[in-house]
Amino acid sequence: MRWGLIVKPNDEEAEKLARELLEILREEGEVYVEKGFAKVLGTKGFSREDINRLADTVVTIGGDGTILFALEKIEKPIFAVNCSAMGFLTEVDAKFAKSGIDKIIKGDYNVEERDRLKVILGRKRVEDATNEITVQTAQVSKMIEFSLSVDGELIERLRADGVIIATPTGATGYALSVGGPIVDPSVHVAIIAPIAPFKLASRPWIVPIDKRICVELSEKSKVAKLVIDGRNTYDVKPRDRVCVTLSERKSRFVRFGETFYQTVRLKLVR
Numbered sequence: 001m002r003w004g005l006i007v008k009p010n011d012e013e014a015e016k017l018a019r020e021l022l023e024i025l026r027e028e029g030e031v032y033v034e035k036g037f038a039k040v041l042g043t044k045g046f047s048r049e050d051i052n053r054l055a056d057t058v059v060t061i062g063g064d065g066t067i068l069f070a071l072e073k074i075e076k077p078i079f080a081v082n083c084s085a086m087g088f089l090t091e092v093d094a095k096f097a098k099s100g101i102d103k104i105i106k107g108d109y110n111v112e113e114r115d116r117l118k119v120i121l122g123r124k125r126v127e128d129a130t131n132e133i134t135v136q137t138a139q140v141s142k143m144i145e146f147s148l149s150v151d152g153e154l155i156e157r158l159r160a161d162g163v164i165i166a167t168p169t170g171a172t173g174y175a176l177s178v179g180g181p182i183v184d185p186s187v188h189v190a191i192i193a194p195i196a197p198f199k200l201a202s203r204p205w206i207v208p209i210d211k212r213i214c215v216e217l218s219e220k221s222k223v224a225k226l227v228i229d230g231r232n233t234y235d236v237k238p239r240d241r242v243c244v245t246l247s248e249r250k251s252r253f254v255r256f257g258e259t260f261y262q263t264v265r266l267k268l269v270r
Contacts, residue, residue, distance in 0.1 A: 001028055001029040001030075001056055001057070001105070002029055002030045002031075002032070002054060002055045002056045002057075003025045003028070003029060003030065003031045003032065003055055003056070003057055003058070003059060004031075004032050004033075004034070004046075004051035004052075004054070004055035004057070004058035004059065004074070004076065005018065005021070005022060005025065005031055005032070005033045005034060005037065005058070005059050005061075006034040006036075006037070006048070006051070006058060006059070006060045006061070006062075006066060006069065006070045007034070007036065007037040007040075007060075007061045007062065007066070008061060008062025008063065008065070008066045008083060008084070009036050009037075011062065011083060013083050013094070014061045014062050014066075014083040015037070015040060017061055017081065017083060017094050017097060018037060018061045019041075020098075021059065021061070021081075021097055021098070021101065022041075024098065024101055025059070025101070028101075028105055030054075032046040032050065032051050032054050032055050033045055033046065034046060034047075034048065034051060035047060047073075048069075048070065048072065048073035048074055049073050051073075051074060051076075052073055052074040052075060052076055055076055056076065056077075057076060057077050057078075057079055057104060057254065058070060058074055058076050058077070058078045058079070059078075059079050059080075059081065059101075060078055060079070060080045060081065060090075061081045061083055061094075061097075062081075062082075062083055062084060063082060063083065063084025063086065063087045063090065064084070064086065064087060064088055064089045064090070064173075065084075065230075065231075066080075066084075067080050067089050067090070067130075068130055068131065068229045068230070068231060069231070071116075071130045071251050072127055072128075072229070072231070072232075075249055075250065075251075075252060076252065077111045077252040077253065077254050078251075078252060078253055078254065079091060079100060079101075079104060079253075079254040080092075080253065080254075081093075081094060081097045081100070082094065086267060087267075088172055088173075088263065088267055088268075089169070089253070091253065091254060091255060091256065091258075092256075100254075100256065103256060104254060108256070109254050109255060109256055110254075110255050110256075110257075111252050111253070111254060111255070112185075112252070112253045112255045113250045113251070113252055114130075114167065114168070114169050114185050114250060114251040114252075114253070115167050115168065115169075115185075115188060115209050115246060115247070115250065115251075116128045116129060116130055116167065116246075116247040116249050116250060116251055117129040117132075117133065117165065117167055117190065117209070117244040117245070117246070117247055118244060118245050118246065118247040118248070119133055119226075119228060119242070119243075119244050120242070120243045120244070121226055121234055121236070121240070121241075121242050122240060122241065126226075126228065126232070126234065127228050127229075127231075127232050128228075128247045128249055129165075129167065129170070129228050129229050129244070130167065130169055130170070130229055130251050131166060131167065131169055131170030131173050131174070131229045131230070132164050132165060132166035132167065132170035132173065132174055132175060132229065133164070133165050133226060133227065133228050133229075133242070133244060134162055134163065134164050134165075134174065134195070134225075134226070134227045135162050135163055135215045135217075135224050135225070135226055135236060135242050136161060136162030136163075136195060136224060136225055136227065137161050137162055137222060137224055137225075138222070138223045138224055138225045138235070139222055139223070142222045143159045143160055143161060143196075143198060143222070144159070144160065144161070144162060144217060144221045144222050144223075144224045145157075145158070145159050145217065145218040145220060145221040145222075146158060146160075146163065146215050146216060146217050146218060146221060146224075147215075147216050147218065148163065148192060148205075148213070148214070148215060149213070149214045149216070150205075150207050150211050150212070150213055150214075151211050151212050152212070155205065156202065157218075158194055158197050158198075158199060158202060159197070159198045159199070160194045160195055160196055160197040160198060160199075160202070161195040161196040162194075162195040162196075162224065163192065163193065163194050163195060163215055164178060164180070164191070164192070164193045164194075164195060165190055165191070165192050165193075165213055165215070165244050166180065166190065166191045166193065167185075167190065167191075167209065168183040168184065168185040168186075168187055168189060168191075169185055169251065170191075170229075171183040171191050172264065172268065174230070175191050175193045175204070178193050178194070178195050178196075178204075179193065179203075179204060180193040180204045181204065181206065182264060182268075183206070184260055185260055186260075188208065188209050188210070188246075189206050189207060189208060189209050190206075190207055190208070190209040190211070190213060190244070191204055191205070191206055192204060192205040192206075192207065192213065193205075209245075209246045210245060210246040211245065212243055212244075212245045213243065213244050213245065214241055214242065214243040214244075215241070215242045215243075216239070216240070216241040216242075217236060217237065217238045217239060217240055217241075218238065218239075219238050219239055220238065221238045223235065223236065223237055223238070224236040224237075226242050
């Protein structure tokens, strides 16, 4: 079996566990270590693109940020080990990592596929979003003005701090904090959630994820930022348009049986 290994940087706990798992993985096949952790080990490292091409399964050790870093370039199944405070997307905590590897080796697991968003800024396709995109003010305490449309039909004009467009995976993240719903990831929808709208009647929308959802800054709006999964940032100027729709790429996670509802109950309802 061929493994990829991606580790949260500058985290002693994650690096310690990664060293232990690396020995186990090497006994079971080839291991392609991402460049960041390979530098710590003093060994040859591989890019995320290389890992996506070469590995069968990718092990991430860290939290949700480490997973999103991996998914930016990787479509292979990800076995996510939590060494973080929340780790909502992870499958097991650190103490169960070795038993999880054993289950994968035995084939005692399934692969869950989740939708991503294809993101277009102007005419350029940028990174896909696993969790969400935000179009948000670039100036603290200054609202932006924009319109929202679905398949070319205007649904709302707003003055707000911004707007979030999330997948069901991202519904339990930033979108949840601004009043968006929790969505079962097997439902193929996108959530449109305004951020601090200056409009009493403005509420989140749920629309089919294969619709084309566009945010267009008005001519007199302040400048904004497009942020993808909290990682990649682009400038958005007045009259610029950001559009999203269903990506042909999927996020794939190794699962052992715990349901989405169990995860919500254990990690959010407390």
